[in-house]
Amino acid sequence: MTANALAEHAASADAPGRTLNARDYKTLSLSALGGTLEFYDFVIYVFFATVLGALFFPIDMPDWLRQLQTFGIFAAGYLARPLGGIIIAHFGDILGRKRMFTLSIFLMAAPTLVIGLLPTYASIGVAAPLLLLAMRVLQGAAIGGEMPGAWVFVAEHVPAKRYGFAVGTLTAGITGGILLGSLVAVAINTHYAPAEVNDFAWRIPFILGGVFGLVSVYLRRFLHETPVFQELADRRSVARELPVKTILREHRGAIAFVGLLTWVLSAAIVVVVLYTPTYLQKVHHVPAALALQANALATLTLTIGCIVVGWATDRIGTRAVMLVGWGGLLATSYLFYTSLPGTPASLVWHYGLVGFFVGTIATVPIASVRAFPAPVRFSGLSFAYNMSYAIFGGLTPVILTLWLQKDPMAPAHYVAALAVLGLVLALLPMASRGYPMRAAPKA
Structure with a gap:
């Protein structure tokens, strides 16, 4: 894309009345596809955790300890998210959104492919789980940069009147990775006998994820830098100091707001x-097959919900959608958990x-991206989102496990309490307004 074409695209990005054009749809589709494949790569591990535990740890290790270490390696991916997000976002605010957007999916695809090719404990001993851990750390670093990067990239491309729909659709693509992982796991376990899964078939979803991820890396070469970053670079308004230093000094309110919203999302x-x-x-005591079928439907309706929520924010505003959505989650969570098993x-x-109603999570990036000004937007969103998700996303299973010892309705109470927090956050000024996607004209 030439400099003149870039300037023309930047100048028309927020033209009054402009709707989504072919370039916007290409950006949105390639970003959503990459997000789906990247999140698939991140979560497919959990669907094969039992098999990985048996293959990557000593056969004489107690089962509980093997599972603990297997899920510990899974958790390492979450713990690596903040560091990866900060580093990738730092260079995204300095070198450009597109470069880091492409790098994040490569850092996910390559380790996923390697996991599918790794020798097991029986072949190389303790090096096997160590290599598995290293790959999960790289995956965690990648996902820490991918999600905030994808939201910023798309938000800075599309016209203001389609902002919510675009971010909601991208979020739907990301959550679709969970559905894809679930469907692939069901297919593998249906088509192959347990012995075949343990022997070789477990490798298939990782190899497929790695290969398709690398294809997505190639496809992202056809994306263009965001008009917003191009303007900043042309005007030399790109962050000059460490962006995270700026946000910690000047945007603590936004960090708190985005961090609490992320807690609700998590x-x-x-x-x-x-x-x-x-659970x-x-x-x-619901049969596993029925539980997985119901979960697949819930994940599908979540994906649809994200698109509907994004569309609705463009029509009636973010605050109104948050109030309806989080209120709906509060009501339906109690309806669901109190009716079990049914x-x-x-x-x-x-x-x-x-x-x-979980699809209301689409309002989180919609409100959060505009909580930070353009020069430090990537870093601000990434820092607040990843720090919060690492803390609350990691602690939630522990909290629920302990709470369930006292009350079988613990999941309903926890989700309902966070839905109430979402309603409170919806009433704050930052929920309905923030920094414009485009920087103010230079004086």
């Missing part, structure tokens, strides 16, 4: 989507309903 995703299938089986039909449809 509760909805971790509890309703990731934790509940195990259904352990507490309510009938198979009621379980599936109640789970699908609460999944739809």
Whole structure:
């Protein structure tokens, strides 16, 4: 893209009345596809955790310890998110959104492919789990940069009147990675016998994820730098000091707002989507097949919900959608958890309903991206989002496990409490307004 074409695109990006054009749809589709594949690569590990535990740790290790270490390696990916996000976002605010956006998916695809090719403990001993840990750390660093980077990249490309729809659709693409991982895991375990899964078939989803991720890296070469960053570079307004230093000094309110919103998001995703299938089986003795089918429907309605929520924010405003959405999550979470185990039909449809209102998580990036000014937007969003998700996303399963010893309704109470927090945050000025996507004209 020539300098003149870039300038023309930047000048027209927020032209009054402009709708999504072919360039916007290409940007949105390639970004969403990459987000789907990258999140698939990140979560596919959890669907094969039992198999990985048996293959990458000593056979004579107690089962509980093997599972603990397996999930410990999974958790390492979450712990690496803040560091990876800060580093990738730092260079995203200095060198450009596109370069870091492409780098993040490469850092996810390559380790995923390597995991699919790793020798097991039986072949190389203790080096096997250490290599697995190293790959998970790289994946965590990548996802820490991908999600904030994707939201900023798309938000700075699209016209203001389609901002919510674009960010909501991108979020739907990212959450679609969970659905894709679930469907692939079901397919592998249906098509292959348990012995075949343990022997070789477990490698297939990782190799596929790595290959498709590398294809997505190639496709992102056809994306263009955001008009906002191009303007900043042309006007020499790119962050000159360490961006995270600026946000810690000047944007502490925005950090708190985005961090608390992320806590609400993490509760909805971790509890309703990731934790509940195990909860259904352990507490309510729901057959695994039924629990996974219901979870697949809930993930599908979550994906649809993100698009609907994004569309609605462009029509009636972010605050109104947050109030309706978080209020709906509060009501439907109690409807779902109090009706358990119920009938198979009621379980599936109640789970699908609460999944739809989990789609309110799309308001989190919609409100959060504009909470920071353009020169430090990537770093501000990445720092607040990843720090909060690492803390609350990691602590949530522990909190629920302990709480369930006292109250089987713990998941409902936890989700409801965070939904109330979401309602409170919706009433703050920052929920409905913030910095414009484009920087103010230079005096």
